[in-house]
Amino acid sequence: MAESKLTDFQRDALKELGNIGAGSAASALSQMLGRDISIDVPSIVMVPVEKMAEMISRDARIVAAVYMRIFGDIQARALIIFPQDKVFLLLDMLMRRKLGQTKEFGETEQSAIKEIGNIIISAYLNSISKFIGLNAVPSVPALAVDMVDAIFQTVSAELAEMSSEAMLIENEMTEEVTNLKSKMFIIPDRASMARILEALNNTIKGA
Amino acid sequence: MAEDVIKVNMGELKIGRGGDVLAAYGVGSCVIVACYDRGLQLAAMLHGILPEKPGGRRQYGENKYLNTGIDNLVKLLLKEGISLKNMEAKIFGGAKMFDISNGQETIGERNIRTAKETLSAKGIPVIAEDTGSNYGRSIEFYVTDKKAVIKSFAAGTKEL
Numbered sequence: 001m002a003e004s005k006l007t008d009f010q011r012d013a014l015k016e017l018g019n020i021g022a023g024s025a026a027s028a029l030s031q032m033l034g035r036d037i038s039i040d041v042p043s044i045v046m047v048p049v050e051k052m053a054e055m056i057s058r059d060a061r062i063v064a065a066v067y068m069r070i071f072g073d074i075q076a077r078a079l080i081i082f083p084q085d086k087v088f089l090l091l092d093m094l095m096r097r098k099l100g101q102t103k104e105f106g107e108t109e110q111s112a113i114k115e116i117g118n119i120i121i122s123a124y125l126n127s128i129s130k131f132i133g134l135n136a137v138p139s140v141p142a143l144a145v146d147m148v149d150a151i152f153q154t155v156s157a158e159l160a161e162m163s164s165e166a167m168l169i170e171n172e173m174t175e176e177v178t179n180l181k182s183k184m185f186i187i188p189d190r191a192s193m194a195r196i197l198e199a200l201n202n203t204i205k206g207a
Numbered sequence: 208m209a210e211d212v213i214k215v216n217m218g219e220l221k222i223g224r225g226g227d228v229l230a231a232y233g234v235g236s237c238v239i240v241a242c243y244d245r246g247l248q249l250a251a252m253l254h255g256i257l258p259e260k261p262g263g264r265r266q267y268g269e270n271k272y273l274n275t276g277i278d279n280l281v282k283l284l285l286k287e288g289i290s291l292k293n294m295e296a297k298i299f300g301g302a303k304m305f306d307i308s309n310g311q312e313t314i315g316e317r318n319i320r321t322a323k324e325t326l327s328a329k330g331i332p333v334i335a336e337d338t339g340s341n342y343g344r345s346i347e348f349y350v351t352d353k354k355a356v357i358k359s360f361a362a363g364t365k366e367l
Binding site for chain 1: 232256304306341342345360
């Protein structure tokens with residue numbers, strides 16, 4: 001099956017949607033950490049699901065990943081990843097500890113990371129679903145600390161059960177002082193992607 | 208002697224000979240099947256993503272599904288002149304990376320089960336496995352001595 005191509009108009013509209021989502025996600029993160037967060041322009045690509053892991057990383061870097069399934073009008077997978085070597089700094093900021101104070105990754109720390117992921121992803125989804133008028137309900141968050149490839153392979157296997165390709169919306173958020181870069185991925189399946197594009201079209205025309 | 212590393216990506220099936228290393232990196236819920244001749248230095252590796260084509264219809268020629276992928280793997284080895292009764296297999300992966308339990312069998316578990324059922328239906332014994340659990344693995348299979356080295360962040364390094 002040929003890969004779907006997005007038109008320039010669709011790509012711009014999706015970027016704008018990504019920006020809206022990232023804006024509220026970053027503001028949620030900023031409030032939680034008590035720090036300024038900067039965001040990059042989102043990248044949006046259509047990928048065959050089995051190529052997704054390869055596209056994202058070609059190394060065995062270890063990351064902490066919070067994963068949620070999205071149900072409702074939009075069926076998607078959402079993932080936020082933090083580099084493993086910055087997880088302790090993230091916890092320091094979250095728990096208002098002195099930088100360098102967190103030294104272990106126990107139950108409390110793990111649920112704190114899950115909760116950050118949950119709040120950021122939910123903020124993102126809420127703002128985009130309000131904008132396009134489609135509902136999106138997230139599952140409980142799950143956490144894995146592992147090779148980034150293994151994480152994406154698993155997510156793409158889940159998507160492969162639903163469609164042969166998916167839309168990958170990638171956002172990067174940075175906390176400048178600690179240079180903590182977190183990446184967020186929202187990955188709707190093919191049918192949801194079509195629904196999002198249609199809703200975007202109606203929203204923009206109606207505006 | 209320097210070994211040649213042959214990377215086997217998602218949905219791929221590759222063959223290796225003496226001196227080659229068949230490798231799959233960062234394997235999560237996917238299942239890796241390494242099948243080889245007991246006596247010769249010849250092996251093939253499959254990197255299967257799902258147990259079968261969604262919807263249950265068998266579709267030939269697809270290596271991303273474990274059922275049809277193993278069919279292709281065996282055909283490939285038969286074409287090389289290996290007889291079925293000399294084939295053995297080792298399987299890896301099939302992890303449950305995220306604990307979002309809804310009581311259903313996970314993709315990893317289904318992948319492992321389908322790999323075992325398909326191999327067993329062909330009479331190919333599974334000599335060794337490192338499967339399941341909740342962590343990712345990188346697998347390097349040395350064709351010369353049919354040994355696999357499995358590396359993971361959570362459980363360190365194993366040889367099988």
